[in-house]
Every structure is written in C-alpha cells, then in structure tokens.
Amino acid sequence: MGFSEQFTHMTYSCSGWDLPYISFIIHFAFSIGFGILYAVAAERWPRIKLWQGAAFGLLVWVLFPLVLMPAMGTVPAPWDQPFHEHFSECFGHIFWMWVIELTRRDLRNRITGEPDAEFPLALASR
Template identity: 70%
Template structure:
C-alpha cells in the first residue's frame, strides 16, 4: 500500500473513466446495500415509520405526505422518495470515491472498507445525530450500529470491486499508482 499521502502521476489518471465507473458502481452498490438490509434491518419498525431520508427531507420543509409517497409493485407499497435519496447518496459517494482513487490511492485501503467505515461514522455517528435526524449514537440500538457499520463496509467493497474491474477493462491499464 502506498504512503497515505502519496498521489498518483497526472499522466496515469483517468478521472472521466473513474466518474463513469463510479456512477455505475453507485447504482449496483445501492442495490447491494438494499440487499444487506433485508436480513439485517438497520432500524426498528417504529423508527423506520419515518426513515432518516424522510426525516431529513421533512426537516428541510418537505411535507410528510410527499416524503412518504409510494409506488406499488406486486402489492407492496414502496417509498420511492427514500429510494431516490438512497441511490443519490450511493451514486454520489461512489463517484467521489472512484475519482479520488485516481489521485489518492490510499482511499482504497482494505478494498474500500476504511472509506466505508468513515462514511458510516460521518453520517450515522456524527452528522445525522447532530442534525436530530436520528437519536444520539448511544440512544440507538447496537443492532442498528452493527447493520450500518458492516453494511457500509459491504457497500464500499462492492464499489471497489466494480471500480477496479471496470476501470482496468475500459482503460486496458492497471490502477493509476501501479507501475
């Protein structure tokens, strides 16, 4: 692993490819995170009645009727507004990660797991509790932390797997830091 402060040579970077790959990886990893949450739900049913994306949008002035809007698929009412935020978050962070990896290889530590833990801590331990979107970390069930902590690792790992494979296939070259 390169030094935590090492940057790649500009001639080896492919930020446009990285952005494209990041968007695709964000879409796939958003589905992976959904899949993770089936056996390991991140919230109790009571706390999920208004989930964090809905609560945040309501804090920003969106009506509860809008944030809880659903579409029906096979008789299941699904919260499409929450899904839009879920995928926007995944696409944004995957694109950021993939582009950053072109410049700063250390971001890929433990195949993206370190970055996943950082995103978990930033949002679920610091930002959302500070904004009042979710309770303070010590007032959240341990199972919520476990689901989100490990879910963010799996989510980022799936981004790294897609990033590494597609970047190398599209460019025909190894990662920017490789000799």
C-alpha cells in the same frame, strides 16, 4: 428542507409492504454520488483505497449515520439506536464500498488495459 410530512412520507406498496419513495431516492442518490466521488478520488489519491475501500466505507458510516444525521434530527442519537442497527450499518457500508472498489478496479483495467496507476504493469504480471 420545507417539505411537508405528507410528501416526505409518501409510500408505494410492493408485496404488501409500504416502502418510502423519498428515503429510497435519497439513499440511492447518496450511494451513487459517493461511489462516483470515491472512484474519481481513487485515481488522484490512491490512499483512499485503504483496505480495498473498506476504510472509506467506515468513514462514511461514522460521518453520516453516527454524526451528521443525528445532528440534523433525521435519526435518533447513536446511543438511542439498537446495536444491531449499528452492526448492520457498519458492515453494510464496508460491503457497499468494497463492491464499488472491485467494480472501479475492474472497469479501470478493462478500459485502460492497466492496473491501478500505483502498480506498474510489470509488477501486475508476476
């Protein structure tokens, strides 16, 4: 994107560890952006909530760390990465989206006083 390596690799020190500013900013912005996208889309297209959001988390994992990021040269090709990296990323994305789904559902219920739109209130009280 035209930024110098000096800029993109700037770090700060925390407890003796050098941590990357830009990577954290991108990662958190991505997580928040896709969390909001998911929450809004779940109201319009309930099927996106498959497996309490886990399927969406898996889709994001496949599309970004396995396909797009290697294609952009941001990370090595999937076959050049260790298995534990894939294992961690896969379950990390599932857990990330599951927590977003639980939060989305709870906030929706607190704000509207109703469960998700596809579940009538009569069914929820049983």
